[in-house]
Each structure stands twice: as C-alpha cells, then as structure tokens.
Amino acid sequence: MQTFGILILSGLTNGSVYALVGLSLAMTYGASRVINFAQGEFVMLGALSTVLFVTTFSLPMVVGIPMVLIVCATVGFLVERLAYRPLVRRGSQPLTIMIGTLACASIMTGTALLIWGPNQLFVPNAFSLEGVTIAGITSTPQQLAIIATFAFLMALIWFMLYRTTFGLTIRAVGIDPAVATLMGIRAETIIAFSFVFSAIVGGLTGGLVGPLLGGHVSMGIMLTIKGFMAVILGGMGSPFAAAAGGIAIGLLEATVAFYGNSFYAEPIIFGLILMMLIIRPTGLLGEWEANRK
Amino acid sequence: MLRIEGLKSGYGKSEVLHGVSMSINAGQVVTIIGANGAGKSTLVNTLSKLLPIMSGRIEFDGRDITALSASDVVDLGIIQVPEGRKLFGPLTVDENLTLGSYRVRHAPKAELTDRRKFVLDLFPRLAERATQRAATLSGGEQQMVALGRALMAGPRLLLLDELTLGLAPIVIDEMFETLERLKREGLTMLLVEQRADAALALADHAYVMATGDVVAEGPAPDLRNDERVRKAYLGESDITSD
C-alpha cells in the first residue's frame, strides 16, 4: 500500500511536468494549429534563468520568479513574431512552421549554452525539499507544489477556454483564423497570446521542476518529446486530453521504473503508447472530446 | 456609403479584378451578378480585406479605408457572410452567434440580448438548435446561422456572398423573404447571387461582372429587362461573347 502510494506520488509529479508541457503545447496548437517544438526549451529557460536571478543575482524568490516569467514571455513573443508569423504570412505549411519552431529550439539551446555553459546547475528551490510524511507517504513541498500548479493551471485554462468570450475567440481562431478575422477578431494577436501564455507556463514549470531535475541546457528536448507524446496519447482534442496523457505517461513511467529498471523504462513506455495508438488512433480522449456537447 | 474606385486585386501576382468601380448608398440593396469565376467573391473578400489591394481606393462614409486591416473593417460595420457559410463547425450555434457579436462585445448587455432576440425571431429554428454543434445542422439551418452570426455584429453594410448556394428552392424563397424584411428595416446590403432573377427583384441597383470587370450596371428593374443580361444569367450565352 505504501509503495503504491509512493509510486503514485512520483508518477503524479513527473506526470504533472509532462502534463504542463502537453497543456501548453495543446494551447498553442489550439490557436495556431502548430506544435511548438521549442516548448520544452521554455522549461529549460525557466530553470536556468531561475539560477540566474536567484543564485547569480541573489534576488529573493518572489522577485526572481516573476523575472523568470517575464524573460520567458519575451522569448515566447519573439518566437511568434520572428518565426511563426513571417512563415504564416508567406503561406507556409504547418510542417514548415513546425521546422521553424524546431530551429527556435536549437537557437535557444545554443544561446543558453553560451550563457550557462554545459554543466548541470543546481536550481534553487522555492519550496522545501525536506520530506514531509502524510499517511505514511513521504513527499516534499516542492513536489506537491508541482502537482498543485498543474491542477491550478488546468482549471485556469479550462475556465479561460470554455467560460470566457476570450477563450471562445481562441477556439475560433484555431478552427479558422480567416473566418475569425471576419468576426473582427485579431487572429494574429490571439495566436501571439497563445505563444506567450505557453512560454510563461513553460517558465513556471522550469522554475518548479528545476530543483528536482537539475538545470541543464539540453533538458528541453526530452521534455518537448514527452509533452508531445502526452498530446498524442491524450488526443489532439483539447488541452485536457494532453494533460491526461501527461499524467498517464508519468504514472506508467513510475510503474515501469519501480518494477523493472529505469534504464529500459523508456522503450517500454514508447512501446505501450504505440500499442495504445494502434488500438485508439485518436488518442485516449480524442474521440470523446470531439463529441463533446 | 461605400465607394470603390479602380479596384485591382487578386491572388499573389495574378490580378483577378482589373479596376472595378461601384458605389452603394445607405439603405440601398445592390446586387452583383456574373458567371462563375467573374471575380465576385474576390471583390467581396477584397472589401473585407482578406485579399491585398493592388491599386484603387475604397471609401466608406467618405473615409478612405483602403489601408485598413480586416478586423478594422469589421469594426466599422462592414460584415461579410462568406461564400460556403464558413461556420465554426465544432462550436455550437450559440457560440457561433456569440462570435458574430464580437464587434459589439462591449455594448450594453441589453443591446446584445435584443440583437440575439432579433436573430432568433428571424430564425426560430436556431433557438431549438442553440446547443447543437454547427457542423451537424442541415444546409439551410447552417445558412441561417451564417446570416444570423453576421446580423449579431450589428452590420452597417452587409456583404452576402451566394447566400442561397446549394439550398432547396423553398429554403431559398425563405432566405429572400428574410432579406426582404432586412431591406425594409433599412439595412444596406451588397448581394452576390447566382439566383439573379430573385436578386434583381430585391435590389435597387445592379452590377454585372465578367472576368474581373464591371460590364454593365444600372437600376435593377432596367437590368432585369435587359436582353443581354437575361441571356447571360439564364446561361444561354456568355455576356462577353457577343
């Protein structure tokens, strides 16, 4: 029972990270119909700029984290303005634009390498890393903060998308930007918002998960892949499907690592996901989401 | 209200409109008729600023709007019902109507309620379908959503591109009755129609387009009796070939 609890907790923690990346990928995809392959780099940027502001500049956490988010928002804005928008305006196919975001990922990793170097860095923690034991299960406040942040952001995004006029315009732009424009919606601004918002979510994720994973310039790509897998596994239907996919991957990973060996956990997980997709090509929740309402 | 002068536009480098001029007065219904590929949709989309203007000038209420963006044009009240309806298929009828009212989203709530009431009164069927996804409606119902969505914006000039395309004759008649009612209420409309007979009966003024040019114009009743126009819109021969 206790091992089971520990397993769930560690699965939920990693799963929340993948879900946060998946959520932000789905958010950008929802408005722009493009997977932003630089999304994981925002987590990296979040983790390493936390090092910069909190460790190097010795700013307190409450000042440092907002600074981190501003940096991520700015870079997210630049990705949209310098890669996405020019390509769309030239009539590029989504695939071309995705390669564009991959180029941005590469540029971000390269720039980070120049700033922070190739070594793994200790990322200061906002919450305690001391274990607290509740009902026989030991966790850390940092871990719980990650799960709570995920739950909060998912609720926030749900509310925004499905309960506000602004969210309705985001969904409309995703369905057809030209027709949304005929409603007077500034489609480009909405898409820019989705990039900036996702970048902020990425930065926050980085600041939170950095202390657990360690900050490293090449940590982004692994997270992009896991987040992308979460999106595919959950189904392209909505950010929540992606979030569910992320949690599923986290739990699966924890289980495989616990009963087997974390060394071959990855191939097993990919294999299972492949099997699942053969059985349900639209993803776990894809179809359900499409029939919503 | 609207004045177009020497408008040239097209797709990429290919020019489709070769200098179109026309004008619409407030409260008027103006129709554009012409064969497939004449450039009617190109003109409507150029007015909505979805296509770039190569040269020429568009004036609305005496103001030069040539350089405005698509959403700026909507803000002024030039609202398009696009060819092929172009609903937000995965969204509900209600959500489609709400998106239509985006232009007036800051208006008092009572005004928005009134507007919705007006639309649902015009098309009572939409009230029954309010929570249904737009893509699952019949063609006629979808066209009601398309027109209703545009009316939610409180248009000052309504651009209608082939409203009746692919609809059953009885639904077409209903649509024209609705347009008749909107005309009586004083709405200014630019009507692109395949059903030239009905369009000319409704309109005050008409333009005939062929291969990107205006080839004839005049009061609608005159064009209705024009031999060449009759031949052209009945498809007996091409207006440009004689």
Ligand SMILES: Nc1ncnc2c1ncn2[C@@H]1O[C@H](COP(=O)(O)OP(=O)(O)OP(=O)(O)O)[C@@H](O)[C@H]1O
């Ligand atoms: N997206 C496009 N790219 C390139 N050329 C186009 C495009 N859309 C239309 N055209 C061309 O522009 C010309 C005018 O087309 P348009 O759609 O404006 O005609 P229309 O009068 O609306 O015809 P219809 O009655 O069939 O709707 C045609 O020759 C067409 O081939």
Ligand SMILES: [Mg+2]
């Ligand atoms: Mg057309």
